[in-house]
Amino acid sequence: MATALAFDFTNGFHDTANVVATSISTRAMPPRVAVLMAAVLNFAGAFLSLEVAATVGKDFVDEGAITTTIVFAGLIGAIAWNLATWYFGLPSSSSHALIGGVVGAAFAAKGAEAIQGGGLLEKLMIPAVVAPLLAFTVSALAILLAYRIVGRLRPGPVNRGFRMGQVASGGLLALSHGTNDAQKTMGIITLALVAHGNIPAGEFAVPTWVIVSAASAIAVGTYAGGWRIIRTLGSRIIKMDPAQGFAAQGAGAAVILAASHVGYPLSTTHTISGGIMGAGAARRLSAVRWGVAGNIVLAWIFTLPAAAGIGAAVYGVTRVFGTGALGPMVVCVAILVLTAGALGRRVRRGSALTGEQPATDTA
């Protein structure tokens, strides 16, 4: 449970950027207000539906093959990939990391027969290609039409108007993010409860305490804010004006909600990143920093295999210590020691985010 909620926290701060980056970049909202609004709406969104939770629990691995050790190893794989991509400021899909981790651990434990290849292709790989391309196209066409309509007006009212619109479209995006992503953790916790025997197999029902704890973890993570990824999405791909910010957010929200409407699971990260690139490319192809965009796409490609590899490796390590709780406890202690070591080094070097160096005496 603790590992699942830790993943939910990383999911929140990793994906904050999807919701707030464009609003902060165009100064539609102050940064702290934007992340607070995103956190509150993520929390509220988690209570709206449970359909995604059921999908994560059933569509990628054989439900009967899942054990608590597999769930644990999968979550560690997802957390590790989320932290790695956050460190490099790359917006990657937390959902793909989670599914990859669980699939890798299940493969290591039970072999290929535990993996539902059809589900992976239909509900993960094809949407991973469709989401950014569709959002790119919608956003590009939308900004071209918007410029045609407001192009001859004074820039002052236009920018103020689109900034106000971004508050609303950002809110819609945060709410839809909450309905999608908090539920993935609910699905994983429920899967662990089924594996542990707390919930009868075949009766996939998410308990209320799971909904409340998952909603709280993603909201707190969102408020913590993944500033490195916010910077990448908000200003390193393109320099946005408020109209482009609105078009990217509006296209992202529209595509995500259209996908929900027709029952097609899309990654929020892929969708909003595609929207931002489309809004930039429509104005001028060279406005998009394609090197940054290429790195982001590479991170998307590696997300599933990398998280799966880590999940499989963690499963192997935990099994060295048997099938009980000792293996996961040893892995947790090792991770805490490694994290403390990394943080200690970082504190001695100074802040990684700002590049500030410890104060030195000057003559």
Place this chain on the structure above:
Amino acid sequence: MSAIVDVDTLLELVYSGLAAGLGLTVAFALLIYGLTRSGDMRRADRTIAAGAYAAIGVLALLACLGLVVVGLVVMTSK
């Protein structure tokens, strides 16, 4: 491949994503256009033109609100 990939659903996603995304941005741009031009006309004492532009703005506002409501319904009903 076609047995795994539901082409009809995919096409429906493309149509509805395009319609909703373009509809939202165009409606919001028309809202800004209508309100800004209405203000300009009012300052120029062109009352009828100001009213016409305000009507465009109001219709666009209703379209935006309608799309937001549809989005909320989709979220709560899935």
